[in-house]
Amino acid sequence: EVQLVESGGGLVQPGGSLRLSCAASGFTFSSYSMNWVRQAPGKGLEWVSYISSRSDTIYYADSVKGRFTIFRDNGKNSLYLQMNSLRVEDTAVYYCAIGYCSGGTCYPGHWGQGTLVTVSS
């Protein structure tokens, strides 16, 4: 069974840092691209970042570029999101999602349960 388990969320002050983790199991993690998607309380879904299976391609949403860093450790079947210079508007549930790909493009075919990040003073 495919499983994605996020952790690392919590309360942090504006300007602070947090590292999220996503532990993957039930599939060959090293063969799949991965993404982070977030959802502010009561709001819709926003894509945050993408990393290819071998970490050779990385993309970020403009809203987090220069502040967030995505990386992965295929040996540990884990995905990470290092979040620096956090802002109140970064408050959200953060989901990791597997990219299911065909025809050169991918959709989020499976999601973790999410971890809540709250940025507040």
Next chain:
Amino acid sequence: DIQMTQSPSTLSASVGDRVTITCRASQSISSWLAWYQQKPGKAPKVLIYKASSLESGVPSRFSGSGSGAEFTLTISSLQPDDFATYYCQQYNSYRWTFGQGTKVEIK
């Protein structure tokens, strides 16, 4: 970025009703569109990918259609478990974008 617009934002329906949700893209996305169902406090669950392909395990009462810039999600006979929020999502670009969501409520 490609903008995705869903309608309606809220839909009131009864068990057994046929329900249709529309999603429009700001430019052509071919068939690179997915539909998700989300219940309160839970992660989104994929229903449809590539505009009309049913994800494994999803009931056949769900169907998707469309291509280019206009798409629909249809629930042929609404069941109690289907009351939830539905999102469309384009993946024509690596910059995924989502519709704002359609909440399906009990009438």
